[in-house]
Amino acid sequence: MRIIDLRSDTVSLPTPQMRRAMAEAELGDDVFGEDPTVNRLEQLAAQMLGKEAALFTASGTMSNLVALLTFCGRGDEVVLGNESHIFNNEVGGAAALAGVQLRTAPNTPDGKLPLQAVEACFRGPNIHFPPVRLLCLENTHNRCGGAVLSAQDMGAMAAVARRHEAAVYLDGARIFNAAVALGCEARDLAREADAVSFCLSKGLACPAGALLCGSQDFIARARKNRKMVGGGMRQAGVLAAPGIVALETMVARLTEDHDNARLLAQGLCDLPGLEIDPRTVRSNIVAVTVNGLPAPELQQRLEERGLRASFMGGPRLRFVTHYGIWRDDIERALEIVWECLPK
Ligand code: TLP
Numbered sequence: 001m002r003i004i005d006l007r008s009d010t011v012s013l014p015t016p017q018m019r020r021a022m023a024e025a026e027l028g029d030d031v032f033g034e035d036p037t038v039n040r041l042e043q044l045a046a047q048m049l050g051k052e053a054a055l056f057t058a059s060g061t062m063s064n065l066v067a068l069l070t071f072c073g074r075g076d077e078v079v080l081g082n083e084s085h086i087f088n089n090e091v092g093g094a095a096a097l098a099g100v101q102l103r104t105a106p107n108t109p110d111g112k113l114p115l116q117a118v119e120a121c122f123r124g125p126n127i128h129f130p131p132v133r134l135l136c137l138e139n140t141h142n143r144c145g146g147a148v149l150s151a152q153d154m155g156a157m158a159a160v161a162r163r164h165e166a167a168v169y170l171d172g173a174r175i176f177n178a179a180v181a182l183g184c185e186a187r188d189l190a191r192e193a194d195a196v197s198f199c200l201s202k203g204l205a206c207p208a209g210a211l212l213c214g215s216q217d218f219i220a221r222a223r224k225n226r227k228m229v230g231g232g233m234r235q236a237g238v239l240a241a242p243g244i245v246a247l248e249t250m251v252a253r254l255t256e257d258h259d260n261a262r263l264l265a266q267g268l269c270d271l272p273g274l275e276i277d278p279r280t281v282r283s284n285i286v287a288v289t290v291n292g293l294p295a296p297e298l299q300q301r302l303e304e305r306g307l308r309a310s311f312m313g314g315p316r317l318r319f320v321t322h323y324g325i326w327r328d329d330i331e332r333a334l335e336i337v338w339e340c341l342p343k
Contacts, residue, residue, distance in 0.1 A: 111141030146285025
């Protein structure tokens with residue numbers, strides 16, 4: 001039985017070209033700055049994101065942690081959405097390891113933060129208050145169903161932070177999905193933030209890795225923080241090599257994932273007991289509300305028939321399209337969901 005694994009785009013496997021690039025990569029010790037493949041990847045990432053420099057990290061989680069360590073000191077406050085990945089899915093590392101206090105503003109379903117709510121998070125100079133150092137945005141927005149934020153929307157939220165002399169960070173784990181969906185360049189979105197990270201190991205199909213991009217000075221300090229959290233990876237060129245292939249060949253392909261996600265959403269919205277507005281699906285994530293049976297039970301039934309989805313809490317399941325999933329798989333997935341729903 002072919003397993004259709006839509007739990008996440010993180011399950012995507014590297015392309016044959018990536019495997020060859022890994023085998024043939026020129027290597028050195030990256031802690032000494034001597035891995036030519038890592039250096040090339042960092043230069044390429046910085047250029048594509050429109051920033052002065054970039055830093056290769058082990059994962060999106062590590063990039064986000066290193067960013068918090070670099071922007072903030074202990075006890076500083078960070079404003080972010082209540083549905084953000086940093087707040088929900090990073091094991092509390094912001095508090096445990098970066099020592100920052102997180103203050104959430106409520107995300108709207110389209111992944112934005114109401115400007116008034118952001119404004120209300122910025123405290124004044126009162127002696128009792130922590131300094132509010134940073135605003136974190138996310139694009140595409142994972143828990144908001146892969147919502148795509150325009151440069152204009154991001155700019156409006158960023159402007160509030162800037163008025164209060166705070167910095168702006170973008171968790172752009174899937175920024176290339178956002179750019180492709182908007183028909184713009186990733187740098188057009190990254191421009192709104194002082195620093196941005198993106199993942200290689202999601203829609204871009206690499207085995208591991210993320211890049212944190214920002215000013216020369218920021219990245220120099222981030223490099224030290226990466227070392228502090230154990231992220232100095234020596235001959236990391238074996239992991240950077242597929243990253244170069246990904247940036248050169250895998251970005252435009254993301255539209256296929258978006259088409260497949262839309263097809264899935266259109267099919268799901270016609271099925272009894274499922275709630276999803278296909279017009280809200282603009283990238284590769286389909287978050288659906290399940291009525292009539294508990295979402296984990298539907299997830300289990302799907303699993304037994306070879307379709308994997310992830311549980312988002314409450315009544316929601318998530319399907320994510322990615323490299324290695326074809327239109328036929330989506331058609332089969334819809335049949336499986338239909339078979340599993342109570343009639
Ligand atoms: N997200 C994963 C899970 O952790 C939920 C997924 O399957 O979607 N920022 C965002 C917006 C993310 O969605 C993720 C991963 C990360 C950061 C962290 O990346 P990793 O898991 O590679 O450290």
